[in-house]
Amino acid sequence: MQTIGFEKHDHGACIHDTLAKAEASCADTGLRLTAVRRRALEILLAEHRALGAYDLLAVLAEEGLGSQPPVAYRALDFLVKAGFAHKIEALNAYIACAHLGADHTPAFLICRSCRSVAEADTAPAQGRLGDAARDAGFKIEHTVVEAQGLCPACQEIAP
Amino acid sequence: MQTIGFEKHDHGACIHDTLAKAEASCADTGLRLTAVRRRALEILLAEHRALGAYDLLAVLAEEGLGSQPPVAYRALDFLVKAGFAHKIEALNAYIACAHLGADHTPAFLICRSCRSVAEADTAPAQGRLGDAARDAGFKIEHTVVEAQGLCPACQEIAP
DNA sequence: TATCAACTGATACATTATAACAAAAAGGCT
DNA sequence: AGCCTTTTTGTTATAATGTATCAGTTGATA
Numbered sequence: 441m442q443t444i445g446f447e448k449h450d451h452g453a454c455i456h457d458t459l460a461k462a463e464a465s466c467a468d469t470g471l472r473l474t475a476v477r478r479r480a481l482e483i484l485l486a487e488h489r490a491l492g493a494y495d496l497l498a499v500l501a502e503e504g505l506g507s508q509p510p511v512a513y514r515a516l517d518f519l520v521k522a523g524f525a526h527k528i529e530a531l532n533a534y535i536a537c538a539h540l541g542a543d544h545t546p547a548f549l550i551c552r553s554c555r556s557v558a559e560a561d562t563a564p565a566q567g568r569l570g571d572a573a574r575d576a577g578f579k580i581e582h583t584v585v586e587a588q589g590l591c592p593a594c595q596e597i598a599p
Numbered sequence: 600m601q602t603i604g605f606e607k608h609d610h611g612a613c614i615h616d617t618l619a620k621a622e623a624s625c626a627d628t629g630l631r632l633t634a635v636r637r638r639a640l641e642i643l644l645a646e647h648r649a650l651g652a653y654d655l656l657a658v659l660a661e662e663g664l665g666s667q668p669p670v671a672y673r674a675l676d677f678l679v680k681a682g683f684a685h686k687i688e689a690l691n692a693y694i695a696c697a698h699l700g701a702d703h704t705p706a707f708l709i710c711r712s713c714r715s716v717a718e719a720d721t722a723p724a725q726g727r728l729g730d731a732a733r734d735a736g737f738k739i740e741h742t743v744v745e746a747q748g749l750c751p752a753c754q755e756i757a758p
Numbered sequence: 759t760a761t762c763a764a765c766t767g768a769t770a771c772a773t774t775a776t777a778a779c780a781a782a783a784a785g786g787c788t
Numbered sequence: 789a790g791c792c793t794t795t796t797t798g799t800t801a802t803a804a805t806g807t808a809t810c811a812g813t814t815g816a817t818a
Contacts, residue, residue: 443735472784474796493774508799513775529688530743532774547728549737560731567726569706569746572719576602577751578708584689584745587728592736631815633765652805667768672806691805
């Protein structure tokens with residue numbers, strides 16, 4: 441599994457594949473990818489950047505898909521629970537999953553300048569964090585790993 | 600450096616030592632540990648749990664040390680910048696540093712049941728996250744590593 | 759003791775997130 | 789199809805978290 445986000449890639453295929461995987465996953469599990477939810481995922485997928493709930497809401501509202509905060513938060517909750525999106529805690533923002541389908545523990549590289557986000561996989565619970573947890577008798581259920589800094593492009597502009 | 604937070608320990612000494620280190624650090628660097636800032640640190644130190652800014656503000660307000668949000672946020676900003684406290688992003692809350700003085704990259708074990716927080720050190724930038732960042736050409740400036748789950752005590756109560 | 763920078767007090771406001779409840783839609787069942 | 793249950797949506801209201809701004813005070817230093 442590789443880091444996705446800063447490299448050039450076929451973004452159309454990237455969007456299309458992820459939507460297809462999300463639909464397949466819903467068909468399998470009985471989850472319902474309704475219009476709002478599907479569109480929310482598309483909006484997140486449109487860029488490898490974190491969007492706030494209200495950013496998403498603004499787009500949904502323009503399209504007549506809902507105008508009140510709960511609309512956005514419900515869609516995001518669904519996507520996060522289904523594993524189709526992740527919350528970036530350090531930004532209170534959301535991003536589409538770049539490794540949909542793969543069983544993974546996401547880690548994020550967040551550019552403070554352009555807000556782009558790359559998703560890597562570091563399996564922290566199997567590394568030193570896991571060791572520390574075992575030593576402390578702590579049972580890990582979920583991990584948040586987020587690195588903030590400068591992406592390759594922004595290092596050139598504002599080093 | 601060991602994980603601090605769930606084990607029994609001499610908490611009085613833990614508080615006293617940290618305050619002394621903070622004072623020494625300020626004396627060294629010229630930072631000013633004013634009344635509000637010092638009291639804010641004491642309040643955070645009183646428990647190995649994350650406190651929200653408004654939780655802190657409530658205590659400060661009771662004591663006549665300020666009643667408006669900026670009071671709490673300024674004190675917290677100072678403590679975080681000085682390295683005397685850390686922000687727990689997943690909770691939008693703050694905790695006193697358990698390794699004050701040591702140059703470290705904190706990682707947290709957060710109990711979802713009792714909200715207690717242990718501070719470990721996993722140097723993530725030197726592990727697989729660092730590898731992923733190097734591969735992507737990303738320059739890490741700050742990392743957030745937070746594991747959520749159940750602490751030893753809460754595993755017995757609500758397994 | 760004059761000056762500058764840092765800190766504090768206070769008002770107002772911005773952003774992020776949730777509770778609650780009624781109405782509608784979807785899916786299962788006979 | 790018709791009925792029932794569950795899930796989803798629409799809407800109002802409000803809670804929780806965080807900041808901008810500016811005036812006034814304090815502290816260090818010259």
